Amino acid sequence: MGSFQDFLQFVFSGLTSGAIYAMVAIGFGVVHNTMGIVNFTQVDFVSLGGMLLYGGLVGATLPAIMALPAAVAGVALAGALVELVGLRSSRSRDHLVLILLTIGLSIILRGAMQRIWGKNPLAVPPLSGERPLRLLGASLLPQAVWIFLFTALTIGLLVWFFRRTTAGLAMRAVASNPTAAAVVGLRVPRVRTASFALAGALGGLAGALVTPIATLRYDVGVLLGLKGFAAAILGGFGSFPGAIVGGLTLGLLESLGAGYLSSAWKDTIAFLILLLVLFVRPHGLLGKAGGA
Amino acid sequence: MAMAANDTAILRVSGLTKHFGGLPALSEVGFVARKGQVTALIGPNGAGKTTCIDCLTGLLRADRGSMVFDGRELSGLPPHRIARLGIARTFQNLRLYPRLSVLENVLCGLSAQAGDSFLEAFLRTPALRHRERRLRLAALEALDTFGLSAKADWPAGALAYGDKKRLELARAFVSGPQLLLLDEPVAGLNPEETERVAVLIRQMRRGGVTLVLVEHDMDLVMSVSDHVVVLDGGRRIAEGAPEDVRRNPLVLEAYLGKMSVTA
Amino acid sequence: MTAQRAAAFAERHHTGLAVVGLSLALALVPLFLANPWKLGVLNLIGVHAVIALGLNLFVGYAGQISLGHAAFFGLGAYGSAILTTAFAMPPLAAMVLTAVGVALTALLLGVPTLRLTGHYLAMATLGFNIVVHNLFVQWDRVTGGPSGLTGIPPFSVLGVAFPGEVRAYYLLWGAVMIALTLCLNLVRSGVGRGLAALAEDEVSAAAMGVNVRRGKIVVFTVSAVFASVAGSLFAHYLGTITPDTFGIFASIDLLLMVVIGGMGSLWGSLAGAAFITVLPHLLGPLEAYKEIIHGLILVGILLVLPRGLVADMAGLARVRLARGWSALTGRPA
Numbered sequence: 033m034g035s036f037q038d039f040l041q042f043v044f045s046g047l048t049s050g051a052i053y054a055m056v057a058i059g060f061g062v063v064h065n066t067m068g069i070v071n072f073t074q075v076d077f078v079s080l081g082g083m084l085l086y087g088g089l090v091g092a093t094l095p096a097i098m099a100l101p102a103a104v105a106g107v108a109l110a111g112a113l114v115e116l117v118g119l120r121s122s123r124s125r126d127h128l129v130l131i132l133l134t135i136g137l138s139i140i141l142r143g144a145m146q147r148i149w150g151k152n153p154l155a156v157p158p159l160s161g162e163r164p165l166r167l168l169g170a171s172l173l174p175q176a177v178w179i180f181l182f183t184a185l186t187i188g189l190l191v192w193f194f195r196r197t198t199a200g201l202a203m204r205a206v207a208s209n210p211t212a213a214a215v216v217g218l219r220v221p222r223v224r225t226a227s228f229a230l231a232g233a234l235g236g237l238a239g240a241l242v243t244p245i246a247t248l249r250y251d252v253g254v255l256l257g258l259k260g261f262a263a264a265i266l267g268g269f270g271s272f273p274g275a276i277v278g279g280l281t282l283g284l285l286e287s288l289g290a291g292y293l294s295s296a297w298k299d300t301i302a303f304l305i306l307l308l309v310l311f312v313r314p315h316g317l318l319g320k321a322g323g324a
Numbered sequence: 325m326a327m328a329a330n331d332t333a334i335l336r337v338s339g340l341t342k343h344f345g346g347l348p349a350l351s352e353v354g355f356v357a358r359k360g361q362v363t364a365l366i367g368p369n370g371a372g373k374t375t376c377i378d379c380l381t382g383l384l385r386a387d388r389g390s391m392v393f394d395g396r397e398l399s400g401l402p403p404h405r406i407a408r409l410g411i412a413r414t415f416q417n418l419r420l421y422p423r424l425s426v427l428e429n430v431l432c433g434l435s436a437q438a439g440d441s442f443l444e445a446f447l448r449t450p451a452l453r454h455r456e457r458r459l460r461l462a463a464l465e466a467l468d469t470f471g472l473s474a475k476a477d478w479p480a481g482a483l484a485y486g487d488k489k490r491l492e493l494a495r496a497f498v499s500g501p502q503l504l505l506l507d508e509p510v511a512g513l514n515p516e517e518t519e520r521v522a523v524l525i526r527q528m529r530r531g532g533v534t535l536v537l538v539e540h541d542m543d544l545v546m547s548v549s550d551h552v553v554v555l556d557g558g559r560r561i562a563e564g565a566p567e568d569v570r571r572n573p574l575v576l577e578a579y580l581g582k583m584s585v586t587a
Numbered sequence: 588m589t590a591q592r593a594a595a596f597a598e599r600h601h602t603g604l605a606v607v608g609l610s611l612a613l614a615l616v617p618l619f620l621a622n623p624w625k626l627g628v629l630n631l632i633g634v635h636a637v638i639a640l641g642l643n644l645f646v647g648y649a650g651q652i653s654l655g656h657a658a659f660f661g662l663g664a665y666g667s668a669i670l671t672t673a674f675a676m677p678p679l680a681a682m683v684l685t686a687v688g689v690a691l692t693a694l695l696l697g698v699p700t701l702r703l704t705g706h707y708l709a710m711a712t713l714g715f716n717i718v719v720h721n722l723f724v725q726w727d728r729v730t731g732g733p734s735g736l737t738g739i740p741p742f743s744v745l746g747v748a749f750p751g752e753v754r755a756y757y758l759l760w761g762a763v764m765i766a767l768t769l770c771l772n773l774v775r776s777g778v779g780r781g782l783a784a785l786a787e788d789e790v791s792a793a794a795m796g797v798n799v800r801r802g803k804i805v806v807f808t809v810s811a812v813f814a815s816v817a818g819s820l821f822a823h824y825l826g827t828i829t830p831d832t833f834g835i836f837a838s839i840d841l842l843l844m845v846v847i848g849g850m851g852s853l854w855g856s857l858a859g860a861a862f863i864t865v866l867p868h869l870l871g872p873l874e875a876y877k878e879i880i881h882g883l884i885l886v887g888i889l890l891v892l893p894r895g896l897v898a899d900m901a902g903l904a905r906v907r908l909a910r911g912w913s914a915l916t917g918r919p920a
Contacts, residue, residue, distance in 0.1 A: 070706035139882030303714040311699035407796035419791035432784045436796030438777020445776035
């Protein structure tokens, strides 16, 4: 039936963006947990992922199998650099100052991307062709399949990382109690740099995956990043499963809203959800009450 | 200690209970503070003394129990309303405003009396100017009482520790509170500075202020208190005159059983 | 009047005298500066200064953060533009009505988000800015879309109009002086101290009797109204407005003005507004790198002088002055 196919269409599209939002949301969460701040450069990690992928595929004409990991690694490196150069040297631990610092660093990154790649939109080739597949009567872009695959893989890797590796446990320790972590010998500054690198990798991967189907511009990450943030809030800021739930929920709500109500106001939906959540249940769907 | 003519209880705490997660920080704590007297709240570390103060000042919401001040129930009131009832406090770990001047810090202690109309402030009405002059005088007087006049324009962050402790006291005292809650006012001070604070406490008591004093320094407690309440593990284990409490075997056991700090 | 009496008078009323002095100096400027282009830059500085003053109350004094003040600026501009063109409302009434609308919007936005830590407010205000900017671009029937609105009449009050650079100068800088006076009054009051206290330590401020929640909400709303008024005056001054002026980069520029001037220093906000407004003209060939330079300035200042240029130096000067004054007069304060 036509309307069921439409519905399914919206669902696929929503889950696709939702997966991207979830990845960005996890990136926000990682830095928030280890450093207690909202990292504004996260939005630029997303743009940078797309840019580096473009550079690899089009500029250096690398095959996708090399270009994608290279892009992700590049953004991870950028993330580490941002923390090392930008934040580490801050004299003040005042949260307001740190937030403003990440804003300033974000401006620098965005300005740099604008200088290097220009203001105009760029076309990034998708990973495996552009002909949509048909699934249950609705069309699904192959890139969307890649997005689902990579998101699932990333989540799996992250779960393993945080539960089974020393580095991951160190990050959780610092997130939970930096003073105690330092006392037992964990190198807290190093963990912070690592968490920025991880946030960069996540944002970069999200950007690299989504920009073939969305347009790539030097500031594409701003809107995506904001929605990723809204997803993080929706699910419970700092919560890993919350980020996933929040991302998928937001993606679906946005897609269904745009499909059935009005597409011109698609971007407003994420913001309205953000406000609604902050108003009604600030700790989000899966977060614990009393935390901020 | 002579019996004060007005022995009425101005603060009645009963059944105060507060859990953090599963841990009981306070269990059915109750005590009385009499008007114009110094009531000390003592006990080993972790006994729940600061938690008690936090509940009294609205910083924490108790799970159960009542705190009645001058006939008013305090539980459920937000901190700024409790302050406006005439209850002031100092913080164990000092919560000064380091970037504001010493004088401005003390003026902040008068926030309850400074008016809260933005319109009046924007227009700088004669009433506001008159009030500001009055507040400024009160603040300068308080600085004088606490020996900080010479440093009135210094940023509070630049003060030595002993001066900071006295600034915290001055800020709490300046509003002329009816009930003053002091959380470890002499922690980290040398004997000379401690004695200075003791003199100030006695001065305030003579002025009719009711004080609740949380302290570890037993000499100070014994020398200024009229009444002592002992907490251990969130429970009240003893209450009475200083000499009686100090000889109470339960109290001795509570302290000897743990590491305690005395000046 | 003896020298001693004069000095005492000057000390007691130093703020008022400074404002009067600056007003006189500013009033004389157009007499010496005939170049309309330079006056134009000064006028633009004036518009930004009004916003920066309000924003400083919120960011500098109350210690919060907003990345969306360009949205309030834009709402003020579009509100006045639409009311005076499509509805032929007199400019003053339009400005007031728009300001009321913006105040309500700020309340609606602030009440849920100011409850939480600054990060959430920052992102919420950023999102707000994006949505409002979207509104300006998409709702082209009302806002004229990407090409914006034209034909906005010059500002006028009771038949007195302010066309041209010179008249606009007096109008705009008159507004700046009024805004400056209001802000100076606020910070020298108990309410203003309450804001400074809550910026340093909310818990302690509440324990002293400061209604923290109300303070934050009111100062947010006030800063939004300042931006709205500036927007209205801006629309009448230029006669044309486009959505580009009110995007997120603009919000960050406004924040930059506050940070450079010094968070908490009102005089510094004037300096900050001047600096950022003039900067693109000073950059010359480097103008293409404007964003990066802005970012570098922001980061640089935050790393070296977190409280901003003017405030840090003024703070140090204040202590030295105070000690010097005590030594000179033998009096403590």
